[in-house]
Amino acid sequence: MAPPTGPRAGTARAPPRGPRATGGGGGGIQKRRANPRTDRDGDVSMDAPAGGSGRGGSASGGRGRGSKDARGGRGAVNSRTSSRVVQNLQNYVSGGPVGKTQSNMATLKILGMSNSKATGNRDGGLRSLLTFLERKASKDKAVTIGKSILDGDYVWITVRKDDAPEILRLNGFTYAGAPLTITETTERMPRPEDKISKAAEETKQKLTAVLAARYNPELKLLDLSSLGTDPILSSMGTFDSKDRAEKAFKVLVVIASQQYKTAAEKREGIQAISLASNGLNDVMQVFTLASSLPDIKRLDLSSNNLDSLSKIAKWQHRFQYLEELHLTGNPITTQPDFVAELIKWFPSLQNINGQIVRSPQEVAEALKGMHPTPLPQFPSNLRDGEANVASIFVQVFFPMFDTDRARLAAEFYDDDSWFSIQAIANSGRNLPWKTYLKYSRNVHKLGEKNPATVQRLFTGGNLIADMWKALPSTRHPSMENPGAWLIDCHTFPNLADPTGHGFATGLLITVNGQFEESDTTENLYGKRTFTRTFILGPSKPSNPPPVHPYRVISDQLTLHDWTPAETPAVQAPVANQVPQVPVTNAVPPAGPVILDDATKNQLIQEVMKRTGMTAEYSELCLSGTANWNFELALKSFEEQRANLPPTAFINAV
């Protein structure tokens, strides 16, 4: 039987948990609220044309996207804002766990007290009603009422199930001049916080209307100026006039920031805030702006009472994106140094009171200062001794790796050479890693006890050459393009001497760069970034003598996805660094390679081997436009080949 509805039931007809159509209330059970108007009208419509105050009336629901955020935990508000209103709003938006129904208790609803004479009592007559019921019910045994609450026209009570008939027996009794209707119900009893939530809901509806009226979608501006004289806020009892602006501000900022799902949306939706004419004498009063809307670009604080930098200091190093600040009409603007100081505090700040105070370049520089600073990048550092072994080696190695890997392995690798590849396949932004993963000797990922660390280590020139055949073809950039390479190299002592006596000097070469890859079997083309570490040592004595006086002892190829930022690999050294140790042998890659005769002879030998030309022609080829660049020399040879006389070639003689 449906309980009769009193004349005022419309205002608080049912507990919030009830299966009603209208929105509102804590929604612990119902995940989605099926009221379409909520989304359309409930939001402040931050990204829609200005709503105007008239929209406030239809902002029923009031549950925007923000409520979902609050569930996700983002609704956490700075503790400083925990005024009662905010607390209530938090309760409202986050909902609460549904109370467990106690199986041995019955819930009863009593209608009629609101028509009784007892409504004039301070507690609405609740206490005297409960006394009345207990007295009348305790006929055969003492009946005690458990919980009770007055909610609109209804009084809700819980009693032990055994006692419920005793109370229900009183249905139709007259209390203080009014007949009582008592029914048992399975509905959940309203909780005290539900009543607060209802108040909060109403408050929120009004505040939402305030926000809608104060939002300018074109300027992405939330105008919170002159809050003290806002007509809607004035009409609300929640904010007494004394610190209305401050209280209203905190709640408005919370609600406004709840309208957005993500920080990025919020950053886009609210770019400017005006707090003009709020009588502020310290930003502490509106401090939470920095936590709720940290990404705003424009802030208007004009016509307040901020009289010194210390009154803004609480916001120091916040508002990373703040570009424009208005302080006109504050005593602080008479201080001589306030602009210089504010620039230091807000890295993006370019405009104070309409005056340009910093260029975008200066801002970009200042923003870098928000984070620890990467170390400066210096050019390649080649300290490879007098013979320039490393310079020549890399000039020969990479073009040959692109064109003739079998020969490369035969010339520079011996039976004890080690080679392995590790693929740092962390993001897959570029090319797939399929081809490399089966070879990848990433000990970090494999684990040092993994047998693969042995299987994926290729030892000896023959094995290495076979493995290289399986790798996609590559094209390394020209050595003429120094920006494409970072090569560091130095000698070090204490390698085993191949003759078996004493120690030998080794050469460590680390090459960082990129190459183009074409994997014809997988039909994949693209760029890879690599680090390649070589250890060179003296060749073992052999008969016939080794092709080169040195050999590759170790060759580690690391492939990774990282694409360096557009800043060139070689940057100008930054001032005020740790004093640089002079490096006598350092050869900047941009400069010409200065070669001694021995090195020149070595290069001539290389060109002879590769082209079949005589020493004389090989030297001509190198010393011409190639300027002793091995790669260019080969290129010019290819171009001129047809024009060369037969005498240019060794075989023809």
Add this chain to the structure above:
Amino acid sequence: MATISKDEAIIRSSGEAARAFTDWYYTQLTDGKPIASAYVNSNAKYLAASHPPADICINGQVIATPEEWDALLEQQRLVPFTQQKGKVKYEVEGFDVHVINKDYRFAAPAEIVAATDPKLMQRTEDARLMMVVTVAGSVTFGAGGKEKGTPPKQHFSDVFVLVPNWDYVTRPKFKGHKRYLVASHTYRAY
């Protein structure tokens, strides 16, 4: 295969050494702690044998001592805006290690240098290694979360030549000893 060959023992040993080294080294870096003690420079046995100072080349710049490298790392941690120490986080994504001298004896105790004690030589067979380790990973500038916005991130590549710490070889149970020391260090972050 029930038993592993000598070469496999050496390969595994080098992997374990590289793991121990990188684990320690990058934790120190991320925690903002010094790493100078990892280099041969401060080791008495290497000093006595006149080993040259570790060759340290950072982004193409030669650094004279490990302490200067520590100072450079401190400078890198500084947040210019606040002039306070921020977090610079090093994350290893991979490393590879090759043995480049399987019978390293420089600055070793006399009985190892002269190889007079066959048992000792056998026991230290997989410990007398000179290795090259290539490490790849990422470095994040401002991982502490205090700074707003996206912290800059770089890729780093570190190459170390490691040589045995004879103090460890002779007293492996002593906790304070590192197994290997850095004889050469080449760093690039971009």
